[in-house]
Amino acid sequence: MVLPAALGRRKIMSSSRLGSRLAVCLLNISEARRKYIVENIAKAALEKNGQKHPEASVLNIFSDQDYNRSVITIAASVDKLGSCVLAACLEAFRAIDMEVQEGVHPCLGAVDLIPIYPLSGVGVDECGAVARSLAKDLVLHVPGCSVFLFGEADLPKKRSLVQRRKQLGWFTRRDFSALEPDLGAAPARRCGLTGVGASPYVMNCNVTIDSQDLSVGREIAHAIRGSSAHGLKGVQAMAFPHEGKSEIACNVESFENQKTTDTSEGSQYVTYSVLGDRFSYVSPHYIEAQVKKLASNQGIGTIGRALVGFTPPECKNCAEYAIKENIGEFWKIREGVFM
Structure with a gap:
């Protein structure tokens, strides 16, 4: 990875020197055509009680107009990541209505997918615990939110995302009423069904x-x-x-x-x-x-x-740098990062 000139002059420290325990969420939302909504969702991940969160960064925003889908890369210390992602999801559910959503990419939820991955100093099992806690918080705080679990969050079976998507007809179905979530009531049409899980990157x-x-x-x-x-x-x-x-x-x-x-x-x-x-x-x-x-x-x-977004090593390096330097909106300097 080559950092832009302003960043390249600063040394990215190793995780051992930073003492970091970092994880990342590649938040998949069913919106890409309204840029301001996508960016509002990203910014929500960086605030806590109206204050900027010092241990989190949005590393990247990838939006595709045809797909009408965005992937927001949120990195944070593992004990803070759940609250960051929850804040972003609350904003997403407020702004996205699955009853009117259109796009060529399959999806079931306004927040379609919440995968948690380890970056440094933390294992997949701990990411699974973060994912399970986050799933419970979503159902508690978002009326109509329904969740299916996958990977390390889906205990004891640990079914893969591919297995869960096939079971739920993710590739073809838009009839939410027939879906059976793991958490929450039958999916509300506005929210749809959200997948929450953890795995290696x-x-x-x-x-x-x-x-x-x-x-x-x-x-x-x-x-x-x-x-x-x-x-x-x-x-x-x-x-x-x-x-x-x-x-x-x-x-x-x-x-x-x-x-x-x-x-x-x-x-x-x-x-x-x-x-x-x-x-x-x-x-x-x-x-x-x-x-x-x-x-x-x-x-x-x-x-x-x-x-x-990034390969796993690139994500780790960027997360360590952004959090060390307290750069919450790292995605805004991504134009100078070449892979």
Whole structure:
């Protein structure tokens, strides 16, 4: 990661020197077309009782007009993250109405997804406890809010987000009345259903192919999906129409016990560690190369790759820097951060 010149002159300290115990939430909300609403939601995460929260930062805001979906990256000390995310969610539920929401990306809730990930000095199990507490607070404070749990928050089964989404018909359903939440009453149409959970870091990587034929995009998505015979481990992929082309949208899960240590740009896996536990994920460069190869087999080119937010190590480094320097609105200087 290369920081902008003003930041590059300052040294980013290691987590051990900072004594940090950091976690992050990639808050998925069903709004992107009204920028002021998205930014109000982000800013809400940074305030407590009208005062700026000193141990939190919004690292990034990724909004997609076609999807009508935004991902807000909120980092904080693990004991403060829940209250930061709760404040952002309260503002989101106030401003977003699922009865009138439109967009090509599947969604069930005004706040569609609240995943909590460890960054440094904290494990996935503790993030699960934060997620469960947050889920209870949401149901308590938001009339009509309903929650399903996944990953480390879904005890004792620990069902994955993919499993829960399939069970709930997340990919196709908009009939909220038939949904059965884990917490809360039957979902109110305005709020919809919100997923809350915890896991090792999940990165989002989207690759656009130069074709309007969505069936081609779906074939490619299926081929690289981790559940396919020769797919990429930890990769979940879907194809959507996007700005007159087709986009292969990938969730890239981190997973344990990958033996490779090759982290060169052309390698398949990148490794990192949290609390001594070693995790790996498929490199965004490798995902783009595979999509490009599959598309070229059908005479189609690729247009580019979008990394939604950060890789796990980049997120950790930016969080440590932003919180150490008390930069709450870090997303405003993201234009100078290149990955």
